[in-house]
Amino acid sequence: MIIDHPLLGPRDAAEFVYLGDASLIDRPDWQAPDAMEKFHAYGYLRDNPAGEHQELWYHEQGDRSWLVVTRDTVTHTITKVELARDVARGKTKARGRGK
Amino acid sequence: MAEFTLTAAPPLAGHDETFGDTRLHAPQDFAIVSVALPLGGETAAKKAIKTAYGVELPAPGKSVVAKGKERILRLAPDLAFVFFTHAGADAETIVADKLKDKAYLTDQTDVWTALELSGPMARAALERICPLDLYTDAFALNDGARTVMEHLGTIILRTDDDTYLLLSASSSADSFLHAIETSIKNVI
Numbered sequence: 001m002i003i004d005h006p007l008l009g010p011r012d013a014a015e016f017v018y019l020g021d022a023s024l025i026d027r028p029d030w031q032a033p034d035a036m037e038k039f040h041a042y043g044y045l046r047d048n049p050a051g052e053h054q055e056l057w058y059h060e061q062g063d064r065s066w067l068v069v070t071r072d073t074v075t076h077t078i079t080k081v082e083l084a085r086d087v088a089r090g091k092t093k094a095r096g097r098g099k
Numbered sequence: 100m101a102e103f104t105l106t107a108a109p110p111l112a113g114h115d116e117t118f119g120d121t122r123l124h125a126p127q128d129f130a131i132v133s134v135a136l137p138l139g140g141e142t143a144a145k146k147a148i149k150t151a152y153g154v155e156l157p158a159p160g161k162s163v164v165a166k167g168k169e170r171i172l173r174l175a176p177d178l179a180f181v182f183f184t185h186a187g188a189d190a191e192t193i194v195a196d197k198l199k200d201k202a203y204l205t206d207q208t209d210v211w212t213a214l215e216l217s218g219p220m221a222r223a224a225l226e227r228i229c230p231l232d233l234y235t236d237a238f239a240l241n242d243g244a245r246t247v248m249e250h251l252g253t254i255i256l257r258t259d260d261d262t263y264l265l266l267s268a269s270s271s272a273d274s275f276l277h278a279i280e281t282s283i284k285n286v287i
Contacts, residue, residue: 007159007160007175007176008159008160008244009160010232011230011231011246012230014230014247015230015246015247061245061246061247061252062244062245062246063159063174063175063176063178063245064175064178065175065176
């Protein structure tokens with residue numbers, strides 16, 4: 001499998017380490033009244049789609065960047081690769097926080 | 100208690116062998132300092148690099164040679180390596196004097212072992228163990244990348260038409276040398 005890194009170009013999947021569902025970026029607010037419930041879902045509840053899935057990959061044998069890879073779990077077709085920091089910053093902006 | 104002074108010694112120092120016209124050798128006094136750009140201080144750090152070396156920090160995956168013959172390789176958006184020739188264990192202070200405190204520096208001279216592979220069979224030998232596309236247009240002059248060869252983390256840098264600089268961990272230097280030697284022997 002080849003992952004087309006947004007900065008470095010196509011790289012073999014052997015250079016990467018898989019973490020899991022990209023929803024791990026959305027860490028709940030620990031001060032929220034329902035934090036317990038939110039963290040339970042964050043820590044344990046995962047979707048298991050047969051189809052498009054957004055997941056976190058770490059380029060350990062490369063530039064050590066975290067990527068959000070959109071992959072079809074049935075065909076392994078990769079449709080989109082983004083830097084996780086760009087995704088995270090986009091989300092922070094959308095929530096009206098950060099610079 | 101006895102007092103010991105430890106002096107770092109490059110594991111492959113003095114290694115030099117030729118396979119026909121293809122040469123594999125360990126460069127002498129090869130100093131390596133990593134430069135990390137502070138979060139929020141990227142612009143100031145880039146400006147300091149430009150002032151100190153007279154060259155812009157290149158794009159990730161590219162390197163430039165500065166006026167003082169130092170080579171700057173950018174491996175990631177916020178990480179670059181500076182390579183230069185220097186004997187002694189104070190490589191970090193030399194870069195620190197130039198960049199002041201605009202970037203985070205780490206002396207990595209001891210961490211990596213360097214091998215330079217040059218000659219007509221260099222690319223053919225590397226093609227067998229390097230997962231990157233080394234075709235001359237795809238991996239152009241001064242391109243550099245971090246990847247894996249024979250399960251060993253490696254930085255590869257193209258310094259001339261048929262010359263590649265390879266860096267791998269000092270702790271597995273002999274295994275790395277063996278991997279490169281074997282690959283050369285397989286193609287000549």
